[in-house]
Amino acid sequence: xxxxxxxxxxxxxxxxxxxxxxxxxxxxxxxxxxxxxxxxxxxxxxxxxxxxxxxxxxxxxxxxxxxxxxxxxxxxxxxxxxxxxxxxxxxxxxxxxxxxxxxxxxxxxxxxxxxxxxxxxxxxxxxxxxxxxxxxxxxxxxxxxxxxxxxxxxxxxxxxxxxxxxxxxxxxxxxxxxxxxxxxxxxxxxxxxxxxxxxxxxxxxxxxxxxxxxxxxxxxxxxxxxxxxxxxxxxxxxxxxxxxxxxxxxxxxxxxxxxxxxxxxxxxxxxxxxxxxxxxxxxxxxxxxxxxxxxxxxxxxxxxxxxxxxxxxxxxxxxxxxxxxxxxxxxxxxxxxxxxxxxxxxxxxxxxxxxxxxxxxxxxxxxxxxxxxxxxxxxxxxxxxxxxxxxxxxxxxxxxxxxxxxxxxxxxxxxxxxxxxxxxxxxxxxxxxxxxxxxxxxxxxxxxxxxxxxxxxxxxxxxxxxxxxxxxxxxxxxxxxxxxxxxxxxxxxxxxxxxxxxxxxxxxxxxxxxxxxxxxxxxxxxxxxxxxxxxxxxxxxxxxxxxxxxxxxxxxxxxxxxxxxxxxxxxxxxxxxxxxxxxxxxxxxxxxxxxxxxxxxxxxxxxxxxxxxxxxxxxxxxxxxxxxxxxxxxxxxxxxxxxxxxxxxxxxxxxxxxxxxxxxxxxxxxxxxxxxxxxxxxxxxxxxxxxxxxxxxxxxxxxxxxxxxxxxxxxxxxxxxxxxxxxxxxxxxxxxxxxxxxxxxxxxxxxxxxxxxxxxxxxxxxxxxxxxxxxxxxxxxxxxxxxxxxxxxxxxxxxxxxxxxxxxxxxxxxxxx
Numbered sequence: 024x025x026x027x028x029x030x031x032x033x034x035x036x037x038x039x040x041x042x043x044x045x046x047x048x049x050x051x052x053x054x055x056x057x058x059x060x061x062x063x064x065x066x067x068x069x070x071x072x073x074x075x076x077x078x079x080x081x082x083x084x085x086x087x088x089x090x091x092x093x094x095x096x097x098x099x100x101x102x103x104x105x106x107x108x109x110x111x112x113x114x115x116x117x118x119x120x121x122x123x124x125x126x127x128x129x130x131x132x133x134x135x136x137x138x139x140x141x142x143x144x145x146x147x148x149x150x151x152x153x154x155x156x157x158x159x160x161x162x163x164x165x166x167x168x169x170x171x172x173x174x175x176x177x178x179x180x181x182x183x184x185x186x187x188x189x190x191x192x193x194x195x196x197x198x199x200x201x202x203x204x205x206x207x208x209x210x211x212x213x214x215x216x217x218x219x220x221x222x223x224x225x226x227x228x229x230x231x232x233x234x235x236x237x238x239x240x241x242x243x244x245x246x247x248x249x250x251x252x253x254x255x256x257x258x259x260x261x262x263x264x265x266x267x268x269x270x271x272x273x274x275x276x277x278x279x280x281x282x283x284x285x286x287x288x289x290x291x292x293x294x295x296x297x298x299x300x301x302x303x304x305x306x307x308x309x310x311x312x313x314x315x316x317x318x319x320x321x322x323x324x325x326x327x328x329x330x331x332x333x334x335x336x337x338x339x340x341x342x343x344x345x346x347x348x349x350x351x352x353x354x355x356x357x358x359x360x361x362x363x364x365x366x367x368x369x370x371x372x373x374x375x376x377x378x379x380x381x382x383x384x385x386x387x388x389x390x391x392x393x394x395x396x397x398x399x400x401x402x403x404x405x406x407x408x409x410x411x412x413x414x415x416x417x418x419x420x421x422x423x424x425x426x427x428x429x430x431x432x433x434x435x436x437x438x439x440x441x442x443x444x445x446x447x448x449x450x451x452x453x454x455x456x457x458x459x460x461x462x463x464x465x466x467x468x469x470x471x472x473x474x475x476x477x478x479x480x481x482x483x484x485x486x487x488x489x490x491x492x493x494x495x496x497x498x499x500x501x502x503x504x505x506x507x508x509x510x511x512x513x514x515x516x517x518x519x520x521x522x523x524x525x526x527x528x529x530x531x532x533x534x535x536x537x538x539x540x541x542x543x544x545x546x547x548x549x550x551x552x553x554x555x556x557x558x559x560x561x562x563x564x565x566x567x568x569x570x571x572x573x574x575x576x577x578x579x580x581x582x583x584x585x586x587x588x589x590x591x592x593x594x595x596x597x598x599x600x601x602x603x604x605x606x607x608x609x610x611x612x613x614x615x616x617x618x619x620x621x622x623x624x625x626x627x628x629x630x631x632x633x634x635x636x637x638x639x640x641x642x643x644x645x646x647x648x649x650x651x652x653x654x655x656x657x658x659x660x661x662x663x664x665x666x667x668x669x670x671x672x673x674x675x676x677x678x679x680x681x682x683x684x685x686x687x688x689x690x691x692x693x694x695x696x697x698x699x700x701x702x703x704x705x706x707x708x709x710x711x712x713x714x715x716x717x718x719x720x721x722x723x724x725x726x727x728x729x730x731x732x733x734x735x736x737x738x739x740x741x742x743x744x745x746x747x748x749x750x751x752x753x754x755x756x757x758x759x760x761x762x763x764x765x766x767x768x769x770x771x772x773x774x775x776x777x778x779x780x781x782x783x784x785x786x787x788x789x790x791x792x793x794x795x796x797x798x799x800x801x802x803x804x805x806x807x808x809x810x811x812x813x814x815x816x817x818x819x820x821x822x823x824x825x826x827x828x829x830x831x832x833x834x835x836x837x838x839x840x
Contacts, residue, residue, distance in 0.1 A: 024181035024188075024286060029095075029110065030057035030748045035171060038090035038157055052094065056748050056814075059093075062086050062160070062170035063327025063785070064798050069595045079385070081592045084167045084573045084599075093156040093172050101149035107181045107214060109188065110140040110154070113359055114174030114330065117389075120157040132392040134160070134168060135321070135355035136403045139179075139188055162386040165378065166320055166600075167573030169328025174358055175749075183215035185286045186276060187249060189406035193274050193292040194448050198308070203261035203294045205236065209252045209276055213244035220244070221285070224277040225254050230270065235259070263308045264293025264412040266348045269369035271412075291366060293412025299450060299515065299536050301529075301559040307415075313554055314371065314561055315622055316349040317342055317568020317604070318541055321358065324607030325797045326785035326812050327572070332749035334812075335361040337740065339368050341609050342568050346619040351454075351540065351564045354378035354421035356404045360749075365413035373452065373517075373540075373564070374408055375418035376401060380434050382424045398441060405445040416450040417442050418540070419512075422519055426453065426509035427460030439512045450514040454540035457502040457521050458493065460509070464501060494523035503531065510535065515561070522546065525553050525560055539563040543646050544602065544614060548621050548696050565618070566647060570603030570789070578602030579791065580651035582640040591645045599791040602647045606789035608810035609753065614649045617671040620697050627722035628672035628691075628712040630654060635661040635705060653806055655767040656710045656726035666705040671698055674714035674721055682708040729764040735773070735833040736763060737825050739813075746818040746839040751784060754835065756825055758807040767807040773827040774801045775811045780839060781821035784814040815839035 036052030067085040080086075099108070112119065117134030120127070123145035131138040146152055158171045179188070190210035197204040207225050220243045227236040236256040244250055262270035271291050278286040298306045305312050319342075323334040335358055342350065349371035350357070357374050365372050377400075383390040408414040419438040425431035439451045458465075496502065497520065510516045510532075517540030518524060528535055537560050542550050544565050554560045576593020578601040579586075586593070599607055604615035613631035620629065631652035633642075642651060652669055670677045672691045679686040679701045689699035691714070707728040714722045736757040744750040756773055758766040775786055787797045788805035795802055802809050813821060821837040 024179050024185055024288065026111075026177050026179050028748060029176040029178040032097075033057055033059070033093055033095045033172070035059065035061055035091055035093050038092050038159065052092070056816075057172050057176055058174050058329045058331055059171055060169035060173045060327035060329045061091050062088070062168070063329075064796075065089070066796065067596070067598075079162055081575045081594075081597070082165050082385070082573055084575055085595050086167065088160045088162070089170060090157070090159040091171050093158065095154050096151050097154065097178075099146050099148050099150070099152050103146070103180065104148045105183070107183065107185065108142045108146060109179040109181075110142055111137070111177040111179055112140070112156070112172065112174070113137050113176070115156060115158050115172050116160055116168050116170055116328065117163060118159045122155040122157075124152055132396060133389060133400050136400050137356075137359070137407050138403065163388045164385055165574065166571065167322055167328070169322060173328045174330040175332075175360070182285045184211070184213050184219050184221060184244065184278065184280065186210070186278060186288045187212045189409075191274060191276050191288050191290050192409050193290060195292075195294045195296070196448075198261065198263070198294060198296050201260065203258045205256050205258055205274070205294070207254045207256065207274060207276070209254070210249055211242055211244055211252060211278065212249040213246055216246050218243065218245050219280060222279040223252050223254070224279060225256060226275045227256055227258055228273040228275055229262070230272070235272075258294065261294045264295040265307055265310070266312070266369040266371060269293070269367060269412075271366060274410075290410045291363075292410045293366065295412050297415055297449065299561070301534060301536055304536065304558045305415075305561040312348070312371075314349040314538060314563065315347050316351055316373070316539075316562050316564030317347045318351045318353040318564050318566050319569050320353060320567065320571035320573075321355060322572045324570075324572070324609070324785070325787035325810055327797065329784070330358045330360060331751055331784070331814070332360040332363075333744075333751040336364040337609065337753060338569060339364040339370050341605060341611070343368055343370055345568070345604060345611055345615045346622050346624045347568055349373065349562060349564070350568070351375060351418070353541070353567070356407065359407060362408065362411045362413060366411055370413055372411070372414045373416050373418055374404060374414055375421060375454065376404055376438070377420045377423070380420060380423050380425050381431065397438065401438060401441050402445060405442060409446055414449060416452050416515060417446075418452050418454050418517060421454045422456040422459045423453070424459055424462060426455050427463065427505040429508065432509045435509050435512045451512070452515040452517045452538065452540070453509060453513045454517040454519050455506055455509060455521075456519040456541075457497040457506060457524070461496070461502050461505050464505070465496075493520070497521050498523040498527055522550050522553065525557065529557065529559055535559065536561060541566050544604070544618070545646075545649055547618055548693065551621050552693070565604070567600070567603045569605045570599050570601060570607045572599060572607070574600045576601060576791065578645060578647040578649070580642050580644045580648050582637050582642060584643065587643065593792065596794045597792045599789075600647075601791040608755075608787070608789050608808065610789060610808060612649075613652045613654050613669075613671075617697065620671050620673050623673065626673070626714075628670050628674065628677055628714040628724050630710060630712050630724050630726055631669040631671065632656065632658075633667040633669065635664055635666040638665050638667065653767055654726065655765050655806070656708075657729040657765060657767055658705050659768050661705045662707060664705055666703060668701045668703060668710070669698055670701065670712045672712070672714040672722070673697060674716050676715045678713045678715070679703070680711045680713070681706055727762070727764050729760040729766040731760050733766050733769050733830055734759050734761060735825055735827055735830045737823070737833045737835050739823070739835050739837055742836065743838045743840065744815060746780070746815045748814075750815060750839075752813045752821075752837045754811040754813060754823055756804065756809040756811060758804060758827075758830075765807045769807065770804045771828050772801050772803050773809055773825055776800065776824045776826070777813065777821060778824075779821040780817035780819040781813050781815050781837065784812040786811045813837060
């Protein structure tokens, strides 16, 4: 089949119904290129004080929800009348309704499900056609979703006899050092009116383009039917796929009839084996692997939920550089672009299906559709993942209340068994929060005790407020009894905030393999010790690896008790959750380096400085928070004033020096939770941390104060990009001195101007509570930084010029080819 991008020449406007189109004045839609997020370009709403609407608006970052019409006019050649035409939508948020030439062609209520629209019966051949996609979102999520056609679309054209969509499944059931069995299942369809006999040619191609194995088989297809042809080929001396060496092969499948090729598909895959047991844990290719995991939401920060291929790839690059080797797609199926990046770069994936089954968590969420659509969703997720070696397990849900109910928990068995019927090469898990699973009983106990406390602020606030007793409740016999059946459906038991059970359940359930499906970042040192020392615990997935939009302020650090009056979340203008190791611009926060040290991946110490303006105030943080620190020694205006410094290190001791003078020496390492704290007085100059083991220096880090004139520093992550709707250049803007030391206290508005074939896809900073938007050409830096994202509109030279008050303008050039 021929697959081409269908992303260009769309328009988007406000949704209009049949009668409103007849009576109202039409509003001119605006042209857009997909993937596109219409929600991110809307002005955020500040709710009235005390408004119930404020709670939901917080969940989505105070962005208004809405209903949108996406339209495109496209020409259909006359010769397509004897072919099959299909549209692929990788994700439309949400409740997508598709119309072709005014006629209803299909729908998909799940905003994260890949779906196809067979278009033939609606098309007009030899002339222009129109496709319209309606997208609607309203009080249907606990985090920022974005809105519209936010993932890729494709036009697929094939012959009447063709390889079925998602019809090639590649597995590697038997691997030795000498050879690997590659099993290929091909589904072939005959949509013609005659019986056809075709040859199926399968070739395995290595990374260098060499054919290393092949097979030819014949299959006869009756009219209007499909059939599966299975082939086994043998790759000699296979190069295995792993996190460290992500070797990939391609499976090229051709259909040939009467010596003429009528179809061809190319699918990338990896040769690797998976196994689990409580004695070794998880093994890949026979080697034990501990999962250094990150939960991630699907938005891409300053460009919203637009799932542009390069944005997904960049996130995987940065997360791997930060020490992670596994991602959990919380709480929805991951994008195709990110899977491709995980395959190429060597990142493992837990792909998650749902945040709810039949019990709603938001007023109008997917629980309203789940009972009728779950089978299509699961099939689409498995089809998407099957050939990706990065995917090692499926999660059938996140913190589902039904997991604690005997009758409702049967949904878990249905989901798990359907996954296994479609893909028996991977493991099934269920991300269970014990507090959620016993919530029904907990409510009864509180009501019988006369407790009428209002918990309308949600489970997150409740968990945070109960932090002192939550571990005990999680480890209780009640929690054991309520979840035993649901865990029995899974190959791997994912514990969300359930570390208090890790050792207990080794005795209670000796055959259970556990993964920390979601954990507090601040507990990583304790949890990682448990992971390392216990074979039945295969890894830890922190909440979260990358900061995200919505659930605004859940990880905030505040110095004002009154800010907690409304619960764990942040009032407007809070925007981001403020919980990620990496901020929404892709910059690693100090905690990211702390985690890298805990993982044993960094030898040098790391310096983090607490903001001196809060020196005398008590920091208040939620369970998801960390210290409000910055890795900088530029604190203009605080000379001679007290300041706190944190040093992270995997060493016996660490010494701190300011301008060559000793501030002190402190024990550090695992027993001190890899952190030492120092009080000193701020002096402009140089601060140095030196780590020691057995009296010998094993690493050091230096920070220097910015001095002199403020300079704009601009740096594009790539200056040569493809002239494609799938590519981007990320331009980091910093305020520095001449030696490139960061001026983190000199924030100011910066402006971006483009010349050439490019647009500003998004522009912003990591400020967790901004009152600016992501689509203006002027933004204020945060801690001295901002990020501009450039998208090409064609081939040519794009010039990016950045200006700021009291700074010389700076330019960089990006070649789109």
